[in-house]
Amino acid sequence: MGRDLKLENLTKRYGLVTAVDHVDLEIREGEFICFLGPSGCGKTTVLRMITGFETATEGKVIFNNRVINDLIPKKREFGIVFQSYALFPNMTVEENIAFGLKMRKMPKKAIAERVNVMLDLIGLSSWRSLYPAQLSGGQQQRVALVRALAPDPQVLLLDEPLSALDAKIRLRLRAEIKRLQQELKKTMIHVTHDQEEALSIADRVVVMEGGKFRQVGRPIDIYKNPTSRFVADFVGTSNFFDGRRTSDVVDTGRRKIKVLQNGAAAGEAVSLSIRPENVEVFKKKPIPPVVEPMNLFTGRIDVVVFQGAAVRLLVHMDGEEIISDIIEKEFEQRDLKQGDEVYVYCSPEAFMVFPEEGGRK
Amino acid sequence: MNPVEPSGKKSSIRFNADNLFTGGIMAFLLVILSVFLLYPVVDICRLSFFKDGVFTLQNYVDYFSEPRIFRSFYNSMFVSMVTMVITTVLAFLFAYGLTRTTIPGKMFFYTISTLPLIAPTIIQALALILLFGRNGVITRYLLGTSWNIYGATGIIVGEILYCFPNALFILYTTLSAVDTRLDEAAQSLGASAMKTFFKVTLPSAKYGIASAAALTFNLTITDFGIPVVIGGDYSVLATEIVNKVFGLQRFDLGATISVILLIPSITAFGINYYLTRKSYAMISGQARPFIQPSRPLKKWAFTAYSALISSCILLVFVTVFLGSFVRTWPYDFSLTLQHFDFPSLGASVPLWTAFWNSVLEPGTFRTMIGIKYAPIWTSLLVSLVVAVVGASITLVAAYIIEKKKPRGEQLLYSLSVLPAAIPGVVLGLGYVLAFNKPYFLIYGTIWIIIINIVIANFTLGVLSGTANLKQIDKSVEEAAVSLGAGPVTTFTRIVFPLSKVAFLSTTTFYFMRAMTTISAVLFLVSAQIKLAAIEIIFLDVDGRTASANAMCTVVVFIVALFLIIMRMTTGSSGLTGMSATR
Numbered sequence A: 001m002g003r004d005l006k007l008e009n010l011t012k013r014y015g016l017v018t019a020v021d022h023v024d025l026e027i028r029e030g031e032f033i034c035f036l037g038p039s040g041c042g043k044t045t046v047l048r049m050i051t052g053f054e055t056a057t058e059g060k061v062i063f064n065n066r067v068i069n070d071l072i073p074k075k076r077e078f079g080i081v082f083q084s085y086a087l088f089p090n091m092t093v094e095e096n097i098a099f100g101l102k103m104r105k106m107p108k109k110a111i112a113e114r115v116n117v118m119l120d121l122i123g124l125s126s127w128r129s130l131y132p133a134q135l136s137g138g139q140q141q142r143v144a145l146v147r148a149l150a151p152d153p154q155v156l157l158l159d160e161p162l163s164a165l166d167a168k169i170r171l172r173l174r175a176e177i178k179r180l181q182q183e184l185k186k187t188m189i190h191v192t193h194d195q196e197e198a199l200s201i202a203d204r205v206v207v208m209e210g211g212k213f214r215q216v217g218r219p220i221d222i223y224k225n226p227t228s229r230f231v232a233d234f235v236g237t238s239n240f241f242d243g244r245r246t247s248d249v250v251d252t253g254r255r256k257i258k259v260l261q262n263g264a265a266a267g268e269a270v271s272l273s274i275r276p277e278n279v280e281v282f283k284k285k286p287i288p289p290v291v292e293p294m295n296l297f298t299g300r301i302d303v304v305v306f307q308g309a310a311v312r313l314l315v316h317m318d319g320e321e322i323i324s325d326i327i328e329k330e331f332e333q334r335d336l337k338q339g340d341e342v343y344v345y346c347s348p349e350a351f352m353v354f355p356e357e358g359g360r361k
Numbered sequence B: 001m002n003p004v005e006p007s008g009k010k011s012s013i014r015f016n017a018d019n020l021f022t023g024g025i026m027a028f029l030l031v032i033l034s035v036f037l038l039y040p041v042v043d044i045c046r047l048s049f050f051k052d053g054v055f056t057l058q059n060y061v062d063y064f065s066e067p068r069i070f071r072s073f074y075n076s077m078f079v080s081m082v083t084m085v086i087t088t089v090l091a092f093l094f095a096y097g098l099t100r101t102t103i104p105g106k107m108f109f110y111t112i113s114t115l116p117l118i119a120p121t122i123i124q125a126l127a128l129i130l131l132f133g134r135n136g137v138i139t140r141y142l143l144g145t146s147w148n149i150y151g152a153t154g155i156i157v158g159e160i161l162y163c164f165p166n167a168l169f170i171l172y173t174t175l176s177a178v179d180t181r182l183d184e185a186a187q188s189l190g191a192s193a194m195k196t197f198f199k200v201t202l203p204s205a206k207y208g209i210a211s212a213a214a215l216t217f218n219l220t221i222t223d224f225g226i227p228v229v230i231g232g233d234y235s236v237l238a239t240e241i242v243n244k245v246f247g248l249q250r251f252d253l254g255a256t257i258s259v260i261l262l263i264p265s266i267t268a269f270g271i272n273y274y275l276t277r278k279s280y281a282m283i284s285g286q287a288r289p290f291i292q293p294s295r296p297l298k299k300w301a302f303t304a305y306s307a308l309i310s311s312c313i314l315l316v317f318v319t320v321f322l323g324s325f326v327r328t329w330p331y332d333f334s335l336t337l338q339h340f341d342f343p344s345l346g347a348s349v350p351l352w353t354a355f356w357n358s359v360l361e362p363g364t365f366r367t368m369i370g371i372k373y374a375p376i377w378t379s380l381l382v383s384l385v386v387a388v389v390g391a392s393i394t395l396v397a398a399y400i401i402e403k404k405k406p407r408g409e410q411l412l413y414s415l416s417v418l419p420a421a422i423p424g425v426v427l428g429l430g431y432v433l434a435f436n437k438p439y440f441l442i443y444g445t446i447w448i449i450i451i452n453i454v455i456a457n458f459t460l461g462v463l464s465g466t467a468n469l470k471q472i473d474k475s476v477e478e479a480a481v482s483l484g485a486g487p488v489t490t491f492t493r494i495v496f497p498l499s500k501v502a503f504l505s506t507t508t509f510y511f512m513r514a515m516t517t518i519s520a521v522l523f524l525v526s527a528q529i530k531l532a533a534i535e536i537i538f539l540d541v542d543g544r545t546a547s548a549n550a551m552c553t554v555v556v557f558i559v560a561l562f563l564i565i566m567r568m569t570t571g572s573s574g575l576t577g578m579s580a581t582r
Helices: A043-051 A093-103 A108-122 A137-149 A167-184 A195-201 A219-224 A229-234 A328-333 B017-049 B058-065 B067-100 B106-118 B122-132 B137-142 B152-177 B181-188 B193-204 B206-222 B225-230 B237-247 B251-281 B296-325 B350-359 B364-372 B374-404 B409-421 B424-435 B446-456 B458-469 B474-482 B487-498 B500-516 B532-541 B545-570
Strands: A005-014 A017-027 A032-036 A058-063 A078-081 A155-159 A187-192 A204-209 A212-217 A239-246 A249-251 A256-258 A268-274 A279-282 A296-306 A310-317 A320-327 A341-346 A352-355 B326-328 B332-335
Touching: A005 A043, A017 A043, A017 A058, A017 A212, A032 A043, A032 A195, A043 A078, A043 A155, A043 A187, A043 A204, A078 A137, A078 B474, A093 A108, A093 A137, A108 A137, A137 A167, A137 B474, A167 A187, A167 A195, A187 A195, A195 A219, A204 A219, A204 A229, A212 A219, A212 A229, A229 A239, A229 A268, A229 A352, A239 A320, A279 A310, A279 A320, A310 A328, A310 A341, A320 A328, A320 A341, B017 B058, B017 B251, B017 B374, B017 B409, B017 B424, B017 B446, B017 B487, B058 B067, B058 B251, B067 B106, B067 B152, B067 B206, B067 B237, B067 B251, B067 B296, B106 B152, B106 B296, B106 B500, B106 B545, B122 B137, B122 B152, B122 B225, B122 B296, B122 B532, B122 B545, B152 B206, B152 B225, B152 B296, B181 B193, B193 B206, B206 B237, B206 B251, B206 B424, B225 B237, B225 B532, B237 B251, B237 B424, B251 B409, B251 B424, B296 B326, B296 B545, B350 B364, B350 B374, B364 B374, B374 B409, B374 B446, B374 B458, B374 B487, B374 B500, B374 B532, B374 B545, B409 B458, B424 B446, B446 B458, B446 B500, B458 B500, B474 B487, B487 B500, B500 B532, B500 B545, B532 B545
Parallel strands: A032 A187, A032 A204, A078 A155, A155 A187
Antiparallel strands: A005 A017, A005 A058, A204 A212, A239 A249, A239 A268, A249 A256, A268 A352, A279 A341, A296 A310, A296 A341, A310 A320, B326 B332
């Protein structure tokens, strides 16, 4: 309680372009928030308004019950981790970490102690007297992380910190950031375009598009209950069907699909989405029969992509395509191959139904 | 819970340390440039257009109606055009050899070609006179002819030798940046070597070529050192200004000719500036591809050519060095140091005199070092101060322009690049007109000279500074700020250390300019304050050619020594990426 961060009606316009469009959010102390969205959605601009490097055109940034819009970045005492690491190339690892402490005029001895604690935190003690150019990307970003944490900032802001790293390092550092966050109980705000990263790391995810918050929620809610077609599409993989709905049946023109009952008016245009892992594929007509025979379709396996634990199938169903992920064990048991004629079953409750968004994908 | 403080809808202008820092420096720079750049130029225009407070074109009518004076305009245009064409062609071929062929000794040729940058522009004229003058070792001795090089020919040859490295630098950059794979593609499609050169290589370098040409034109038309020594009766605009002012005390006519000189000079600068930007826009970030081995004939032709040009440049230096050590050129070639005992030039410089008096025994040697060498010590002092002040102030200006981008940044930028368009003679005369007043306490001291040189060479400092700062990631500064560093700390702890290389090369550049510049400070020296480079002219005009050579040798020696020291302490060549824009 208390050191919460609040965004109220926050807006940023560059001339005629609205980069951030009247957004509201409350971030509790110690929470790990992730802003997720495609490039150009305004997520970095929100972050920069929180840091103070960008001024809001409208609205407020409130921290600890104080409007901080007019507070210069230095006074906000927020730590920042940059995509490009932004380590000072003319200073050693140690000097980099000590920089913020020196600026706060901490006594020398305290600085040395704090630097040691920080180096231990990332296990880089033996690198202390190296220069950034002598470190790998992953090591540099770890140094940047503790450099930002060293002065014990109120909030840590991470601006796509992992985007410049290669896949393996990214996963390891992601876990490390999560661990640090849980250990230090620090409010962290992380910006990324990588949905997997956002879902795996954050307490709450803010999905952004076109300067607006499309959905705010726990990762599992974002994934399981997207509130819009955009979120369903951007987060994870989804199959989409467009059609008209009458009561609990959606007619796509090619087939009729049963969905959950909802008192919709006849003829309403809707978009259906279903996650690949909810699409079942059988070689023979399943026995016992499926619960809802209307949703049992026929098709042919076009492509098989082995993904390790799961296998992704691209099934062609009379002019429409559907992606199905089945676990590898079942794939083998069912003896599926490319070119097989198969049955595809989608249970009605697995469908998410969104009203058609005009012109939007 | 405390009530939330209200905040205005529109973000107010934030008044804080950062804005104060930027605004303060911005204001300081604008004042400096307005007072020491705009005001003198405006004063010149005023003097040329007004007589007793009334606007008049009388001065211009006088100028254009007197054929003898009007000739100087024609002459200036003529020598500048001819120099421009010849220099551009010669430098292009040289640059082509260095970038597109596999000739041996490229580093050597390149280094030799940059040598003219370390000497006063007068050195070329001095060498030509020793070789081809009335008593020239070649004309008089070897050929026994009475022909000599004084006049247009001398000016043109001298200017070519002087402008060569400046044109070469632009062309070298252009040619090494243009993708040679274009040439290979053309040849693989069946084009002959000749056709490839004219259809692909030449057009792709066109902006660089035009920019080098415009720069050469500008350098030639604004130069004073070469025409004054070797021009003879052949008057050009720059010498005419000095004649009118020194000879006739006609400041109004000097101002009028200055305005006339400003027109072609600013035009050429504008063209050069515009084309340089265009030319850099064409540079691709491609890795430099492998150059295929040149065929033997091409290789040897370019080697011979490069060797010939390098020899000519070296010959200039060797001739002047020799000229300063032989007893009576060209009759008595026995060696002597007598010319280094300069005729009593001594100006009173208590600082130096007191210093030498304290370390040396009384005697003729002390008199020579302490008093006769006073102009050299003054030049050295001026140059050291100029180097530090000039490099610092241009770096700060570049930082404000490139990183802070405050309101009015465009104005600051325009003022910062303007000095390269203003001929040194014009700026110098402007200083006399503007500041020769009792209440300008710095007039008549070395400070006005220091300020003049710093301002006159502002352009290159700012351009090299901005180019360097562009490479510093914006996040690095933001990281410092977010960690609690203020604007001053960010600059001193982060930005400055990261700009050190650019800073040192600007320092070297300013030092060289201060030691060798003639035209800008010509009007600012006095009986009390003398500079080595200016003394070369006075010695030469006095008929003491050998001593002029000796003084020139001393200047070159000091600059070379400075370059070597810089190179040893910083590990990088002081001349890399450097070329005078004026």
